[in-house]
Amino acid sequence: MNEPLLQAKNLHIYHDKQCIFRNIDVTIEANKTTAFMGPSGVGKSSLLQVLSGQKKQRSGTVLHAKQKNNQALKTGILFQNNALLLHLTVFENVALPIRYHYHLPEPLIHELVMMKLHAVNLAHAGELYPEQLSGGMSRRAAIARSIALDPNIIFYDEPFAGQDPINAESVAKLIKKMNTYLDATSIIITHEVHLTLQLADYIYIFDKQRIAAQGKPKEVLRAENPFVQSFLSPNIMRQSQRSA
């Protein structure tokens, strides 16, 4: 087993006064893809917000492994609705975090941004504004921005939502590519069972404030928990039919 990059213990997460998760443990291994699955409203996005530091947990601990040079982990987040800045072009959206955090000459910034845009096949769309992009292009632009600072860990909130099967497949390939090239760790929140089983190294399935099943894709598929079976089977059937 690889060294954990992120470890959450005894987490209690609340949304306003409502308890979402009660006493759960989550371990994210370095350089792997971990998927969080479960029905809508179970609190997966809140868990992602806690792990990425956007939201505070009621109790429990979230430990981030330190990098070799003792610096904090760099994180990138892909938001469910992409959250591209509407007044900036795709190029400027990707350039913004680089400009903000580093003092680099303009030609170098241009080169760095074009590298990211090439990686997501958007090199031709740098001058377009978010409103001029299709759903798939927006998603890829948002992925390019989330990797702008070469993060160690990338959080993907519903990366396949609203994408047609071909786009969803290309987003899945892109996630895999980012892990390989950036040596990054990915955490994905999704309902897309078919793609997730191919993509993820480890899966957590949540139900009623707890973890219903966890393990490698094959282990999760063999889980005897009736909820897990009912969650996975119809989805696999439906998505296999859609792929066919």
Next chain:
Amino acid sequence: MSAQYQEKKVGLYQIIPQTFVIGAQTISIIVLSALFVGSVLAIQGNYILGMFAATDQLGQFVALSVLRELGPVITGLLFIGRSGSTITSEVGIMKLTDQMNALKSMKIDISKYILYPRFISSIISLPLLTMLFNAFAIVGAFAVAHYSLHLDTGLFLISINRYVSFKNDVITGLLKTLFFGVITATLALYYGINTTKSASGVAEASTKTVVYSSIAILLCDYILTSMLMRLW
């Protein structure tokens, strides 16, 4: 060059486009309104002063009304309607569409990137727009006095020159607009940041900005006028 300097630079760069959106794009509304306000003042002034056979004082009447009160207040109200509501809706939409969370996730300081540039742009824009309003209102009044009322425009200009004080009339008016700019920007940003995540959230926030900023400006105008009249 330090990262902190770089952060400041990225934030400062935002002031220029914001001043364009908040200030420059309001110019046409301000100029048009100023011409009409000046024209109406000339007609009303001519009627009132005519009762006392003092139409030669029309220039002074128009200039003092505009420079001391109408210019700052009407520009302030127009600014709220055009720019205050724009600030609130922009910031509100940024909140609703997770753009603010995206900035936070990139460790970009929202105050430096979103709030300060809009705040500073408002404070810069409002006095400049008021100067423009004042100038065009007087031009409008002058045009009506000359072409419609057929008054002696030489006397119109002489009365302005003789009775309008730069310090007491021009500066006091512009001083008020600094306060109006602070009030409008603060309320617009406050309601934008606190936009609720609902279908009508942005509309409600913009309405609140317009209503509360207008009341606050009129109240502030009363307080400042009372104070400045005593001091100067």
